Structures are given as C-alpha cells and as structure tokens.
Amino acid sequence: MAVSVAVVGGGLAGLSAAIHLAHRGAQVVLFEKEAALGGKAQEVRLGGYRFDTGPSVVTLPWVIEGLFREVGEDPSAWLRLVPVEPVTSYVFPDGRRLEVWRDGERMEGALRAWGSEAAQRWRRFLDYSRRLYENAAPLFLEVPIHEVRRLLRSRAFWRWRNLLLPIDPFRSMHRAAQALLRDPHLVQIADRYATYNGSDSFQAPATLNLIFWVENGLGVFYPAGGVYRLVEALGRLAARKGVELRLQTPVRRIVVKSGRVVGVETEAGFFPAQVVVSGVDVRTTYRQLLGLSEPLGVRLSEPSLSGLVFLWGLRSQTPLGHHSVFFSPDYEQEFRELFRLRRPPSQPTLYVAITARQDPDHAPPGGENWFVLLNMPAWEGAWPAEETDRLRAYAWQVFRRQVPGFSEKLIEVEAVLSPSYWAGLGSAFGSLYGTASNRPWSAFLRPPNRSRRIQGLYFVGGSAHPGGGIPLVLLSGRHAADLIAEAYLRPSKNV
Numbered sequence: 001m002a003v004s005v006a007v008v009g010g011g012l013a014g015l016s017a018a019i020h021l022a023h024r025g026a027q028v029v030l031f032e033k034e035a036a037l038g039g040k041a042q043e044v045r046l047g048g049y050r051f052d053t054g055p056s057v058v059t060l061p062w063v064i065e066g067l068f069r070e071v072g073e074d075p076s077a078w079l080r081l082v083p084v085e086p087v088t089s090y091v092f093p094d095g096r097r098l099e100v101w102r103d104g105e106r107m108e109g110a111l112r113a114w115g116s117e118a119a120q121r122w123r124r125f126l127d128y129s130r131r132l133y134e135n136a137a138p139l140f141l142e143v144p145i146h147e148v149r150r151l152l153r154s155r156a157f158w159r160w161r162n163l164l165l166p167i168d169p170f171r172s173m174h175r176a177a178q179a180l181l182r183d184p185h186l187v188q189i190a191d192r193y194a195t196y197n198g199s200d201s202f203q204a205p206a207t208l209n210l211i212f213w214v215e216n217g218l219g220v221f222y223p224a225g226g227v228y229r230l231v232e233a234l235g236r237l238a239a240r241k242g243v244e245l246r247l248q249t250p251v252r253r254i255v256v257k258s259g260r261v262v263g264v265e266t267e268a269g270f271f272p273a274q275v276v277v278s279g280v281d282v283r284t285t286y287r288q289l290l291g292l293s294e295p296l297g298v299r300l301s302e303p304s305l306s307g308l309v310f311l312w313g314l315r316s317q318t319p320l321g322h323h324s325v326f327f328s329p330d331y332e333q334e335f336r337e338l339f340r341l342r343r344p345p346s347q348p349t350l351y352v353a354i355t356a357r358q359d360p361d362h363a364p365p366g367g368e369n370w371f372v373l374l375n376m377p378a379w380e381g382a383w384p385a386e387e388t389d390r391l392r393a394y395a396w397q398v399f400r401r402q403v404p405g406f407s408e409k410l411i412e413v414e415a416v417l418s419p420s421y422w423a424g425l426g427s428a429f430g431s432l433y434g435t436a437s438n439r440p441w442s443a444f445l446r447p448p449n450r451s452r453r454i455q456g457l458y459f460v461g462g463s464a465h466p467g468g469g470i471p472l473v474l475l476s477g478r479h480a481a482d483l484i485a486e487a488y489l490r491p492s493k494n495v
C-alpha cells in the first residue's frame with residue numbers, strides 16, 4: 001500500500017513537497033488553514049487594482065521549471081516566466097540614480113556616468129559573486145546538508161571541502177563589498193542583497209554576496225499575470241497528481257505516539273498518516289502543533305526580517321519601472337535598528353514593485369498598482385498602528401521628493417500587511433524568510449528537512465534547510481520528498 005502523507009500548510013514549500021510525493025506514488029492530503037493556497041504569496045483585488053501580497057522577485061527560474069520537469073510536465077504549458085529589465089532601479093538619498101541591467105552592454109551604459117573605475121569594479125564584483133555562487137550553491141541548495149550519508153555521497157561536498165576560502169565566509173558581506181566596490185552607492189546596492197534572506201549585511205558572511213550574482217548575473221523573472229499564477233499552477237499540478245487539497249482546515253496538532261507520527265488532528269477529526277510534512281515555521285510547529293519546546297539549534301538561531309507592506313492603487317502614472325529601491329540615508333543605522341535594537345527603522349529603505357508595468361490590466365487605465373515593502377525587525381506581539389502611520393508618512397515624504405508626479409492624494413485604495421499579518425500565517429516573529437544567516441554557521445543551525453526527534457516528521461519551508469525565498473522553499477519540498485522516498489518508497493538517485 002502507498003505511504004500516507006499529511007502535508008501541513010499550502011504555501012509554496014508544502015505544495016512542492018506534496019507534488020513531488022504524489023508523483024512518486026504517495027497518498028497525499030494537504031491541509032491549509034486559509035481559504036486559498038499560497039501562504040505568503042497571495043493575490044488581493046481592491047477596486048480595479050490587483051496585487052501580489054508577498055514575493056515580487058523571482059530568481060533561479062530553472063528551480064521552478066525543474067519542479068515541473070521532474071514530475072513529467074512541460075513548464076511552459078503551465079506558466080510563462082518573463083525576464084525583467086532593468087532588473088532594479090536604485091534611487092539614492094542624494095538624488096543619484098542607477099538602473100541595474102542584467103544585459104552587460106546596457107549595464108556598461110548605465111555605469112558610464114559613474115566613471116570607468118566604478119564600471120570596472122562592478123564587473124569585478126559581479127565576477128566575484130559568480131564564483132561564490134558556483135562554489136557554494138551546489139552544496140547548500142542541492143543537498144540536504146544535515147544528512148551525513150547523502151552529504152558524503154554528493155559530488156558537491158567533495159568539491160566543496162577544499163574550497164572554504166573561495167566561499168569567503170570569514171568577513172561580512174559589507175566588508176567584502178567595501179573592499180571590492182569602494183563607491184558607497186554601489187556598496188549600498190550590494191549590501192541590500194542580505195535582505196533577500198532577511199539578514200544583516202554588516203554581520204552576514206560574505207558568502208551571501210552570491211545573491212548579487214543570482215539577481216544581476218542570472219536575472220529576475222516575472223510570472224506573466226502575477227506571482228500568484230505560480231501558486232495557481234502548483235495548486236492545479238498538485239490536484240492533477242492526485243493530492244487531496246483541504247482548504248480552511250487548520251491542523252490543531254500533529255499526533256505522535258512512541259516517538260513516531262501517527263497523523264494530524266483537525267477540527268473535522270483525526271486523520272491518520274505514516275508521514276507528516278510540516279510546511280509551517282519550525283518554531284511554530286514545535287510549540288503549537290507538537291506542544292514541545294523547539295530544539296536548541298532552532299532556539300539559538302536568529303529570526304529573519306519581517307516586513308510592512310502597503311498596497312496602494314494610484315489613479316495616475318509615474319516613471320517608475322517594475323522594481324525600484326529608494327535607499328535610506330544611513331544603511332548601517334537601518335540594519336542596527338532592524339537587528340541589534342529590534343525596532344522599526346527611523347528612516348527605512350523603500351522597495352516598490354509595480355506589476356502593471358508588465359500587465360496593464362492590474363490597474364484601471366491610467367493607474368498603477370504599488371506594492372511597497374519596508375524591512376521591519378522580527379516582531380513579537382501586536383504591531384503598533386502608530387508605527388504604520390509614521391512609516392506611511394515617511395514613505396510619502398520620500399516619494400513626493402523622488403518620484404515625479406507622486407502625490408498621496410492619488411492613492412485610491414490601500415491595504416496594509418504588518419508583521420502581525422505574517423505571524424498570523426504561522427511565521428514565528430512575523431519573519432518573512434525563516435531564520436537569518438548572520439553567522440557563518442547559520443546554514444548548519446537551520447533545521448534539517450527530516451526530524452531527528454520524531455520519526456516520520458519532515459520540515460519544509462523558509463525556516464528549514466535550505467532557507468527562505470521562492471526557489472529555496474521549492475527545493476526544501478524536493479529534499480523532503482527525496483528523504484521520504486528513500487525511507488518509505490524507493491531508493492532515490494537524485495543526490
């Protein structure tokens with residue numbers, strides 16, 4: 001008989017695990033507490049405007065395409081991933097601007113105004129970040145690094161063990177960027193990539209500068225129609241593979257007997273399962289679903305950043321591109337406030353994504369749908385409304401100064417997603433990306449995809465290996481499926 005699997009949580013990670021497992025013959029039921037799949041990646045419609053609520057930057061598209069191919073499907077039949085150029089437009093507090101392009105020639109053109117030395121340093125930094133990616137990614141992304149037997153079997157490990165220095169783990173991202181890029185504006189751009197997994201550039205190991213290559217070398221993509229089209233495609237694929245999707249069905253408890261899982265308890269009753277895959281934050285899974293304290297490694301790990309999101313429907317058009325960043329005047333102070341002082345930054349960096357640039361029907365004619373993200377510290381308890389008001393007023397002030405044609409009077413509709421909203425989806429401290437990677441050993445403290453304490457329990461999602469962000473959480477689903485297949489279905493060949 002096929003192994004029975006209960007997947008808790010219908011975010012991208014839970015969906016990935018469910019699809020891989022069903023494809024391999026497991027009997028899979030996925031429980032999602034909300035009315036829609038997607039978790040942090042939701043879709044909201046307000047007035048004539050349409051928004052994605054969470055992720056807006058899709059990188060490493062072959063991870064998404066690989067998921068479809070691995071289960072025998074042609075990705076292009078399910079989803080169209082469109083490259084975004086320029087990748088991002090940066091606006092600095094002194095009024096200087098830089099459009100960053102993946103296309104080498106256009107990037108050279110954009111850097112011309114910054115002088116030949118800046119252009120040369122940018123090229124060198126891109127090359128350095130590419131090498132970091134090539135040295136570190138095969139091991140940290142492709143292998144469940146906590147599984148010693150699988151680690152030793154992987155070619156990536158034997159390549160990597162001689163390469164500790166080339167992955168640059170002993171200085172901070174910021175120190176490396178400063179040494180290589182020098183220009184404080186360009187350094188600020190490089191520093192920003194720490195926030196892609198919710199970390200602090202002034203603490204995180206320089207290895208993470210590989211994210212600079214992921215975005216600016218390998219490119220940024222947009223699922224035509226919006227990021228939610230990815231969730232929809234995965235939901236349909238799961239159903240096609242035979243996954244039973246139970247929406248609005250919160251799991252109250254993962255039931256464990258004699259050290260092994262036996263099923264999950266929902267409002268509708270007990271559901272027996274030989275394997276449980278939790279796509280809910282690991283801390284929350286331990287505390288709320290298992291009634292246990294989390295393992296020491298989890299307790300010691302630092303939560304990643306949270307975020308405050310404004311969704312604004314503007315009844316006018318601005319010159320902004322798809323992705324824009326308005327930097328704070330003092331990034332070091334911003335990171336200090338976010339991580340060491342754990343308080344909302346006094347002058348935060350502002351990120352704006354406008355999908356109406358690709359899909360004009362995401363706003364009424366002549367309008368724009370603004371997704372505005374401000375990084376916030378990991379947060380416990382209710383989010384103070386007065387902080388939302390202060391930060392909104394700050395953002396308006398910056399946009400009035402820096403965006404021709406912007407006025408808050410043009411905002412027709414607004415929705416606010418605070419750290420409390422993300423916490424409501426089960427994310428401990430409202431973290432957007434699980435745990436931060438502020439230490440060289442953070443990757444090893446991140447919980448493994450297979451529980452050591454409870455037999456039959458597996459973890460996927462941003463708080464488990466390999467970490468947060470769309471491609472990584474999709475990979476966590478595949479890792480868990482590989483391990484489950486090895487233990488319950490048939491030996492896996494994919495190391």
Ligand SMILES: Cc1cc2nc3c(=O)[nH]c(=O)nc-3n(C[C@H](O)[C@H](O)[C@H](O)COP(=O)(O)OP(=O)(O)OC[C@H]3O[C@@H](n4cnc5c(N)ncnc54)[C@H](O)[C@@H]3O)c2cc1C
Binds near residue numbers: 010279432
């Ligand atoms: C504002 C924001 C911006 C982001 N930007 C990017 C970006 O540009 N690029 C990128 O790659 N990543 C980005 N991310 C990160 C990315 O969205 C996440 O890493 C990813 O979506 C997490 O997926 P997940 O499946 O691990 O978790 P989640 O999406 O949190 O899914 C967990 C699911 O479990 C459900 N659940 C919780 N408790 C229970 C229960 N008891 N029973 C049943 N179901 C339960 C929840 O409702 C939820 O659906 C962003 C995130 C946010 C919030």
